[in-house]
């Protein structure tokens with residue numbers, strides 16, 4: 001009963017670093033509709049295992065619809081085995097996209113944790129050549145958890161990396177990279193990644209009176225705002241991550257156990 | 260081919276509907292021409308006042324199913340009637356409104372408010388809501404079920420459907436109480452009480468600790484309950500519980516259901532209800548069944 005449910009052919013599905021895969025779907029008719037921050041809800045198996053669809057941010061939408069994903073469990077394991085020319089039942093694009101930086105902003109900072117970097121490449125595709133200083137602060141567990149900063153650099157984005165084990169970039173949390181932000185410039189922050197990381201971004205933004213947005217994750221069933229299963233607490237009551245989000249204003253989100 | 264079925268005085272053009280809490284009309288995504296094909300729509304349970312719902316996480320995936328503890332998050336009846344209902348009535352198919360309350364009196368107040376609402380063709384009493392006084396669900400007690408259905412029937416001009424919980428020893432007894440009190444139909448099953456534990460931190464997965472299991476995992480149990488109630492009461496039944504395909508739906512119809520509701524399946528395949536409807540038609544054609552009524556309760560034992 002939904003307009004945006006279709007099957008798309010797999011063009012390629014490749015391992016791009018130790019922990020991440022890149023899937024490319026032949027979804028031409030979607031490409032123009034997709035906005036940065038939106039996601040697709042994929043049925044990775046036509047059977048009952050796993051039962052739910054799996055949500056993934058759109059990583060790129062140029063010649064094909066691409067997602068960047070990490071294998072963390074059964075669903076993503078099955079996805080990683082999809083062969084060229086097989087097809088996947090896809091719902092999307094779904095969700096509320098990032099809003100563009102407000103007027104007067106000169107510096108756009110993206111703070112990503114691990115595969116949370118996924119929605120930001122598309123964002124830089126939209127924001128490049130518009131006069132912003134684009135900065136990506138990118139934290140990962142190891143070298144195998146950070147990928148594709150070349151494509152960010154091609155979009156004129158400065159990339160700074162931190163890893164928990166120091167195997168690449170600065171050793172430690174991504175918050176160590178906050179010093180790379182030029183606080184003298186009018187700044188807007190986007191963040192996506194583990195909750196504690198986003199909570200630290202929220203605290204930093206609050207302290208420095210910077211506005212921004214966060215892209216959240218919750219386990220999802222329907223993906224379209226029907227089941228009310230993915231609700232998250234915000235300053236304005238419960239909101240669905242799939243429909244009201246996944247993008248929320250940074251100062252609206254309540255990171256439980258976080259800030 | 261005749262697909263129409265009747266509950267109380269109301270005719271439905273076909274037996275396929277959706278289960279409460281699993282159908283929400285989102286304009287951005289829905290295809291109106293497809294929704295209009297359904298026999299009826301059943302929106303999420305509405306209460307007298309706004310309910311915020313339970314803390315997250317509210318859902319967890321399980322083998323062939325899911326556990327939910329949404330907590331009947333809704334905006335309250337007045338908001339429903341003024342904001343949501345007009346969007347649903349434009350599909351020109353009957354709306355069955357699911358209501359829930361903490362007391363008999365509140366149920367009656369709700370039923371009265373719905374009496375004059377155009378477009379609502381029947382009321383479904385969600386009796387699986389906590390009865391605060393007894394720490395028990397209404398539909399876990401035959402007497403409480405009888406009393407409540409009777410009270411609502413007294414004031415309600417529209418057909419009344421009692422939605423039963425499967426979390427009982429003898430569901431037939433509850434259905435019989437509802438029938439005796441004048442219920443025009445029963446709908447079943449609501450979810451099975453269930454839980455999941457995260458072994459990494461030994462905490463319950465759901466914010467509400469416990470929830471209700473739905474999806475294909477519960478289908479055979481739900482089917483047996485429908486079979487039992489039909490055999491003993493012959494009353495109209497709206498059946499649900501793990502219906503994913505037309506074969507599932509046909510099993511319920513053959514067991515005695517007058518209508519079938521698609522729930523959890525829609526989350527996985529949003530088109531499931533429409534595919535099930537066309538699958539039922541195909542089956543009837545192939546088996547030369549001219550009227551769906553020949554199929555209902557036609558189990559050969």
Ligand SMILES: Cc1cc2nc3c(=O)[nH]c(=O)nc-3n(C[C@H](O)[C@H](O)[C@H](O)COP(=O)(O)OP(=O)(O)OC[C@H]3O[C@@H](n4cnc5c(N)ncnc54)[C@H](O)[C@@H]3O)c2cc1C
Pocket residue numbers: 039050054055056057058067068069070071072073074075076077115118119216217218219220246
């Ligand atoms: C809007 C949105 C966008 C997303 N975008 C991406 C993306 O671009 N790339 C990507 O790799 N992943 C993304 N995710 C996360 C992705 O959906 C999950 O990693 C995936 O569903 C896991 O499925 P699985 O069966 O492999 O793992 P499961 O077996 O389901 O889970 C394995 C582990 O991951 C945890 N987990 C599962 N689902 C989630 C979730 N939604 N959020 C947080 N933890 C979870 C589980 O608790 C468990 O510990 C996104 C999630 C959302 C909500």
Ligand SMILES: Cc1cc2nc3c(=O)[nH]c(=O)nc-3n(C[C@H](O)[C@H](O)[C@H](O)COP(=O)(O)O)c2cc1C
Pocket residue numbers: 227228229278279280281303304327329331357385422447448449450472473474475477499500501502520521522523524
């Ligand atoms: C997320 C979710 C929300 C539900 N909300 C309601 C509700 O508000 N009222 C109600 O009567 N039943 C509710 N149910 C129960 C369903 O209507 C149905 O009875 C049950 O899920 C069994 O059918 P299924 O296995 O096809 O989903 C809900 C079920 C789910 C999964």
Ligand code: FES
Pocket residue numbers: 219220221222223224225226227228229230231240241242243
């Ligand atoms: S996943 Fe169903 S409301 Fe978000």
